[in-house]
Amino acid sequence: MHDVAIIGAGPVGVVAANLCGQYGLSAIAFDREPDVYDLPRAAGMYDDVQRILANAGLLGAVLPGTQEHVGAEFLDPDGNRLIGIEFPGLKTSNGFPPLLSIAQPEIEKGLRSCLDRYESVELCVSHDVREIEQHEDRVELTVHDLARGKSRGVSARWLIGADGASSSVRKSCRISWDSLGYDREWLVIDVEREPSVELPPFAQQICDPARPVTLVPMPGRLYRWEFQLGAGETREEMEDSNRVWELLAPWMSSEQGRILRAVVYRFHSTIAATFRRGRVFLAGDAAHQTPPFMGQGLCTGVRDAENLIWKLAAVKRGNGSDLLLDTYTQERHPMAVAMVQHSTNTGRLIDAYADMTVTGKPPPPDLIEYGYGGSKQLPTLTTGLLADGESEWIGQLMPQCRVRNGTTSGPFDDVVGPHWAVVAKEDPRSILSEDESRGWKDLGATFIVLDDPNAEGLFADGDVALVRPDRVIFSLGPNTAIPGLLAQ
Ligand SMILES: Cc1cc2nc3c(=O)[nH]c(=O)nc-3n(C[C@H](O)[C@H](O)[C@H](O)COP(=O)(O)OP(=O)(O)OC[C@H]3O[C@@H](n4cnc5c(N)ncnc54)[C@H](O)[C@@H]3O)c2cc1C
Known part of the structure; x- marks a missing residue:
């Protein structure tokens, strides 16, 4: 019997598998796809997540898929800065640059390459997990090998559902999936540009009442635009390639780059009611989905894996009771809610600044706090395995002193x-x-x-x-x- 079975070998499942290896847990991870998803998705990696990867010995393998971020800003329709932040090459108290731009497929390949270090960890691609049964002492999976067309049973002491936003693990555990209020359609365009094309190096939110637009610099020649859909606009007309190049015309022409993706997504903010059901844990997009305005989707999932694996290892070694595992939801659920709400409010601020151009009425100060460089801090831990005490440092990460x-x-x-x-x-x-x-x-x-x-x-x-x-x-x-x- 394996200590841990992981369904889903996206970035979160693979970080979890690597951490299992590091902490001496045996693990088996399954993904139904034969390889990593090859289009860019997540665009940012924060300093604390770089720290998690460094401590797991993974950072070196992912750095080739990254680039330092110079900063981020909100602009009015004429290009004037409303609020913003610059990252002048400094390291934070975690010991890393505040934010890296990332190319997710490269990151995922790097993470997978590190699994070879652990004999006790196995990755099975082209394997679809079809059934999950929870018993008092184990979880039983029915896994279908898509290449051979054969099914087999696998048992593990614990199961991690890192199987993405439409998680079948979450559904099979009957864990409800609750909306936190943001639900809007955006056209996401990823482009590979010609080297000669100059584009803004800052991530930008252009708060234009005619149509809010997001610009996201990514490593190398990748670049992303996001265009909010207006009333009555349909997916079909927005994804049409003539329309796509019309939208990109202020920045580049069709001779200057290649479209990798032009797809309308519904940006959600949703959260699972609990991240634990008995021996089953949810992590990553299976547990929470956030609008992308803070670049926190992947990061929040990596933090889940970090929070969970050392606790599983402690319980296996006999250095913790089963109640220690309840602290996973107690700690990660409020953190994820706060993160999703933060991103949601950042999205609302884009709309509020766009309205300001029409009405002249500025956004309320408590919403402006959520802009890039605003005073609203990202959440820190306040519940779970923390001592009572006066110090404001309790729940924070130990500085890299x-x-x-x-x-x-x-x-x-x-x-x-x-x-x-x-x-x-x-x-x-x-x-x-x-x-x-x-x-x-x-x-x-x-x-x-x-x-x-x-x-x-x-x-x-x-x-x-x-x-x-x-x-x-x-x-x-x-x-x-x-x-x-x-x-x-
Ligand atoms: C267009 C787009 C833009 C994004 N932009 C950002 C951004 O700017 N910043 C950010 O942080 N995040 C962003 N994200 C989100 C980010 O990509 C996700 O948060 C991240 O991929 C989540 O990782 P995960 O491992 O939890 O899930 P996933 O990457 O979804 O991986 C889940 C895996 O589970 C596998 N699976 C599912 N069910 C089964 C099964 N039954 N058996 C076997 N395998 C199974 C799937 O094949 C998949 O590989 C974006 C996403 C998209 C689509």
Whole structure:
């Protein structure tokens, strides 16, 4: 029996499979398609997701499919900036550039190539999972090998449904799929341009009342436009190639590039009511779908995988009770809702700025906060496996500060592996009781000394930070006790 079966080898399923390998879980992943989907989809990768991939040893394999992002802006119909942000080549507290442009097929190929490192992880393409049956101690799948035309049974201790927005795993578990309010049609055009064609390097939202338009720079010669459909416009007329080139005329002509895709999509905001049903977990688009205005669809799914796999590994090792697995929904569901709402409000702001051109009435200030560079922060963790405490750092990611472990010194992630870390200004074992030191050691925790004058302000003397394997700060302050959910 496998520890984990994964249905869907899109980016989220494959990151989950790689993480299973890293954490010592055996895994089998299935995808009904013979290869990765070869058109661009997701366009952005945020710093925290780069960090997740780096810690899983995956970042090097995906970087060839990326390019640094220079910034993003909202413009009025005359091209004046309403609100915007620039990324001047800096690294964030996670230690990576704030945002990369990505070409999803290249990313997916890179992620798949890394699976070879793990003997305990298997990827089966051209395999369609047709039935799922949940038992007390396992999940049984019926899998059809499309190349051989044969079916077989596979059993696993847990199942991850990373099978995309129309997830059959979600449906078979009867988990409801609830709308969060955005539902509008846009024409998405992906172009491979001639090298001589110059296009705006910034991602742009052109807030034109005649028709809102989005421009998305992508790596290499790829470029994307999105045109909102107006009342009465049909899919057929918008996807017609003459119409497509008419829409692109302000930027380029048909001799200057090749259309890769011109398809009308309905941008949804939807969320599964729960991300767990017994031994079955939902991740990625199977669990949430967001309008693309923040480039967060793929990123939100990778964060799901990161949140779930270390917990499954802890339960398998006997370092966590089954209740630890409930924290997956408790943590990821509100985060995903907040992310989808953030993107939805960014979409509403485009419409509100477009209306302003007609009515002269500016968008309400609380909506402007959602514009690029606006004051609204992306959500951080506030529920689940977190200690009570005063520190505002609880639930945030541990900054990539310099730390020391014995004679090894370096950025936090380079010194700490995929384990819990106990961090203090001096050797944390001098602060912990003997029982606590032994308990943390038994859990495989690393004891870390802060070695960074810039980060010392985070800690009062005698404070200890307990940092989860996913780099989330569980507690920061005098608390040093092992969380109850980790004790059996
Ligand atoms: C036009 C477009 C533009 C987008 N733009 C952005 C963007 O700018 N930023 C962003 O972050 N995201 C964007 N996205 C969304 C992004 O592509 C998805 O969030 C991402 O692909 C989700 O990954 P996933 O692994 O959850 O699901 P998917 O990539 O959908 O993978 C699911 C996989 O499951 C397989 N599968 C399903 N059922 C079965 C079964 N029964 N048996 C075997 N295999 C099965 C499918 O073949 C598929 O390969 C965009 C999507 C589209 C379509």
